[in-house]
Amino acid sequence: MFEKLFPRKTPDPKPLPQPNAQLALGALLVRVAMADRNYQASEVGQIDRILAATFDLKPLEAAKLRATCEALERHAPGTPEFAQILRDEVAYDDRRALADAMWSVALADGERDTDEEVQLLAIETALGLTDEDIAAARKNALRPD
DSSP states (O other), X not given: OHHHHSOSOOOOOOOOOOOOHXXXXXXXHHHHHHTTSOOOHHHHHHHHHHHHHHHTOOHHHHHHHHHXXXXXXXXXXXXHHHHXXXXXXXXXXXXXXXXXXXXXXXXXXXXXXXXXXXHHHHHHHHTTOOHHHHHHHXXXXXXXX
């Protein structure tokens, strides 16, 4: 009877995919959005739009990719490892554009948050962006419309 209520062995969880540039980008976008421990629907939507536009995905495909990236972000390597994948596979100009995309996620909820900004700086630095390009991305993001 106790064996039915409290089984000794739990099934192995489904293994996570090996990170590639697509998954690394998505995981870093999720990491930025979650930095303030307040993952909002506006941030989720912005991540989906970025993934769809960057990788030419349909909305449902982008949402599925984001869901995989959420799991990967929780259980996979840290920011430097994800950033190294992007440094190895993505040209500098495209990495600079990623900084703009990450700022759009951080600001999607309409609020500036110190934790998100610290996370962004760590990611931008790990991506190998110059101080000038980091400052430009921040300035562009914070420019009033």
